[in-house]
Amino acid sequence: MASWVHDDEGSHFSLQNLPYGIFSTEASPARVGVAIGEHVLDLKVLAEGGIFDDLDFDVTALLQPTLNAFAALGRHVQSRVRQRLQDLLKEDTEFGNVLRDNHTLRGRALVRLSSVTMHLPMVIGDYTDFFVGLHHAVTCADILKPGATIEQLCPCFFNLPIAYNGRASSVVVSETPLHRPHGQFPVEATVVSGPCRKLDFEVEFACFVGKGNKMGEPIGVDSAEDHIFGFVLMNDWSARDIQMYEATIMGPFNGKSFCTTVSPWVVPPEALDPFRVAPKKTPRTLPDYLVEKSELSAYDISIRATLEVANGQTYKVADCNTNNVIFSFAQMIAHHTRGGCPLRTGDLIATGTLSGPDRENAGCLLEQTRGGKDPYEMVAENSSTGNVLRTYLEDNDRITFTAQASGAAGNVGFGSCSGMVLPAP
Incomplete structure (x- = not known):
């Protein structure tokens, strides 16, 4: 066209x-x-x-x-x-x-x-971040407890799309800088309070809700896509040291609430129809409310993450894909509203980290560095200045996600999802 x-x-x-x-x-x-x-x-x-x-x-x-x-x-x-x-x-x-x-x-x-x-394209009333990335879950399980299976750490992972409710007020549009957050976290045998030392990014895909539902009226899985207005790229910035210390009992709080970045253009569902695929298969039997008539309910879109340092040099960080999920957005919406929760126009719903099976496909530094124990070498793009090592993000680092799917009808992209880390205030 x-x-x-x-x-x-x-x-x-x-x-x-x-x-x-x-x-x-x-x-x-x-x-x-x-x-x-x-x-x-x-x-x-x-x-x-x-x-x-x-x-x-x-x-x-x-x-x-x-x-x-x-x-x-x-x-x-x-x-x-x-x-x-x-x-x-x-x-x-x-x-x-x-x-x-x-x-x-x-x-x-x-x-x-x-x-x-x-x-920012929409006024966001609520933001829900799911955890439906297959390889991300498996790798994180092994990092947290080597040798453990994801079923041991999270028995419900394969049976329902799990999530946490994020902080809508700190969702920003691409090119908005963020400050390194403060928090509490353990250092050796003590707990300190100060600037985060393990700042991370997460490659995610997200949708904006168009029409919501009334409280107490669940949305059926096969009608859930009618409630999606469009899609964006998303970076769920994460303070890993703060997150790990506070999440042991109740789940993410200040480790996730300081900034979330989305791309500025909302891609309509029709634009992505040529790139539909099935979610990843897992050994499970789903309840009826999560069984979809169509198997092609996920998308095959490559997302590249790059790092730009203070001198302007850029490095390839990771190549991820939106197809690395075990649940579709329709299933996420159906489960989200199953208990009667009302979604509203402008609500943001995200996949969680979209890592692939290999280190170069990992969608966050937590995975790439094995929890900060093994620095990751990033390859310079179009430069002979050499590569760069990162354990976690440094001040003045800029992380950018881009994604473009090409089909017979033309290219479908999202623009960039970019943010630069400023020093802690």
């Missing part, structure tokens, strides 16, 4: 993609846009120009500074808007006079990506 808005061959934003985001420029406040090639298409301008008037929905949802109102309208509305945009933007469009050849509207509606500032 070629577009008359031409892009670079490696662009993340083909006509197959059309992700939603919130952007601003020096001349305009935050508003809804769609990425196409090297441009942002301003949906507020199109809505005010009457482009969607015949689609039978409340177009004021596209005049807001967040995506919540539009996401709450449901998949049927979003699909119609997506189809309208594809019709307007495709190279052989029959509606050239509406946008392509309407130079006044086109000049107002198309903005160069390089000139915009991206914002």
